[in-house]
Amino acid sequence: MKEKYGIIDIGSNTIRLVIYERQKSGRLREIENVKAVARLRNYLTDAHILTEEGIFLLLDTLRSFQEITRHHQLERVRCVATATIRQAKNKQEIIELVEKNTDFHMRVLTGVEEAYYGFLAVVNSTPITEAITVDIGGGSTEVTYYKDRELLESYSFPFGALSLRQTFVSGNVPTEEELKRLSIYLTEQIQSLPWLSEKKVPLVSMGGSARNIVQIHQLMKQYPLAGVHQYEMKRKHLFDVRKLLMSLSFEELQKLEGLSKDRADLIIPALEVFCALYDTVDASSFVLSRKGLRDGIFYEELIQPFGTQLFPNVLQESFYELAQDYDIRLDDVQHVNQLLAQLVAQIRKLKLYPITEEDVHDMKQAAHVFYLGQYIDEEASSQHTFYLLANRTIDGLMHKDRVKLALIASYKNKPLFKQYIAPFSDWFSKEEQRRMRFIGALVKFAHSLNDTKRKIVQHITLTKQPGAIVMDIICTGDFRAEEYQAEKNKKQLEKIWKQPIELRFRQ
Structure with missing residues (x-):
């Protein structure tokens, strides 16, 4: 039997199970990708307690994933949680409940670890030797700066697409005034990190929001090539997509080709993060990395036995x-x-x-x-x-x-x-x-x-x-x-x- 690996990524917006199968080349091929739009962030109170309803939803989702992992006879499944569980004051109770009620042991990543795995994914899957990386989740946004393939800076902002929408947007889509307030807030937050300013390097983005933005742009220009990994956009292209999104009603956004229906109310706040970052960095381009947190975790596991966490030469x-x-x-x-x-x-x-x-x-x-x-x-x-x-x-x-x-x-x-x-x-x-x-x-x-x-x-x-x-x-x-x-x-x-x-x- 071929070797199989599983990973569960418990995010603030989605919970995802991905199963990989090792090919004869050693490459991991994705054979299952199951997503549940749980929006755990909505169950985190102002006092940073994950409610009983939120915990039940998490456990119920994990038990449904468990049926799939058992079918594939996976002996070990990596299970990681990010911002919402990390920020929950009752996270220890949640960890114990997951271990007691499912097959999985949940590891809660720190913001620094989450940022590092994103860097590892980008540097091992693109030819870009110097960049700013950004990964927008539902409840946090991780940024890093690396040069000569060496990580120099990293930070985890305590906001994500879902929490920004909760804070700044009253309806399903922002008004011009709400968007203006959001833009000012993001610029202040991003400029609080001096190492982001005027880097003039590519801005490499991971995650579902970035992928959706690329898919929309490819459809806008009738792009003749398959695939989104390493797709490149300029500032004008980001703002072209922004203009299109702002011209549509929520119902039209839900039907827009290239945009996941469950992300229709989050895409504009996420895009605003990219635009603010692009301008602060004075980026040379916006590049999508289809590889992200989950891939970074596997890169660490697969390459580390050879005494390094980086492929000597990606190509x-x-x-x-x-x-x-x-x-x-x-x-x-x-x-x-x-x-x-x-x-x-x-x-x-x-x-x-x-x-x-x-x-x-x-x-x-x-x-x-x-x-x-x-x-x-x-x-x-x-x-x-x-x-x-x-x-x-x-x-x-x-x-x-x-x-x-x-x-x-x-x-x-x-x-x-x-x-x-x-x-x-x-x-x-x-x-x-x-x-x-x-x-x-x-x-x-x-x-x-x-x-x-x-x-x-x-x-x-x-x-x-x-x-x-x-x-x-x-x-x-x-x-x-x-x-x-x-x-x-x-x-x-x-x-x-x-x-x-x-x-x-x-x-």
Whole structure:
């Protein structure tokens, strides 16, 4: 049986059970995600006592989750609680009741721990090395500042989307006057932390409210790509969403695509937090991390045995997972990269094409996942490769870079490239598109030199002859299969160089 892990996140707004299954790559895949909108915050009195009704609701929800965890035969389930339980004066009684009446032992996180797990999730799933992170819950908001992937500052504000709505909004949606008072309060609170001011770094946000804001914006602009993790917005985009939300009635908000119905009355207060933070930080962008508190807890558990809590390289980890999931042989990747290095050196020597270091970097990445769609179907491997890479979340790659990788790694010919890039054509300049076609053609040619996976091609030399480029290819075995594929694939390079290539295979 595959290993399974469960985690219950008892928040102020929602209580959620997530079950993960470990894949052969070691990656945890979510197989169950059950949410209960309990709004425990509503049962916390002014004296900070969680009422009997609130405790009953918590226990009843946990017992319903218990049926699912028992069905999956989970031996250990992490159960953590955040702001509402943390702020409750009767939290010890609640902990004991949970332990007595359910299978679970509830751990109440401090604000510092909650902020730390959010940081850990972001730094292990994005390429961003310096940022401010923010996680808005129902009853608290955690912020951190990290640089060079090292946590430097953290703080937990004692307000969240639900408590802000309770304090500042009389109806289901705020009036202009209520929104103004809320904005002034948030700006004062946020500016009380000097380390947030004028950082000019990305603002990386976690949680359901941030995810809903991204989903709304993607629908507003008819975004052509799947997935929200590492999606990037600018200040104007946040305020465009704000303008849309403020123009709708509560009934219209409940029906708005991309917005969870149960979050319709919380989304505007949450967005106000993001806007106030963005302006205080003078952020360079607003980035969504789909990974948050729950992932941070698992990262700690899974990576810590290796003496660290950080992946050394987020993107390398993702490529390792892709290799495992799609049966990519890393020794073949290494050999193709060696052939590419020889080709690059020869092309630069003859000044056939101005290859940059960024091009070399892109080649190496594409060689790692070139035609991985063969795992699904050999005949349509290019199409499958593009679809898989463009639509699968790859931790460490922002959306534009993911599309770029998909275009290069799936390269077959110019017409197919134009078909793939059509929804994204305004993302890339004409020069960038030409470079991607060249890199794709070169990677495809290098792969053809290892067609039988025997690694027989050892040395490549290019020379300019009158009317042609001659490529001498030295092999250690019978090269007929490689020669056939190379002859077939050289025409893409010939079109780019605008001259014929003569292949000379020798054993």
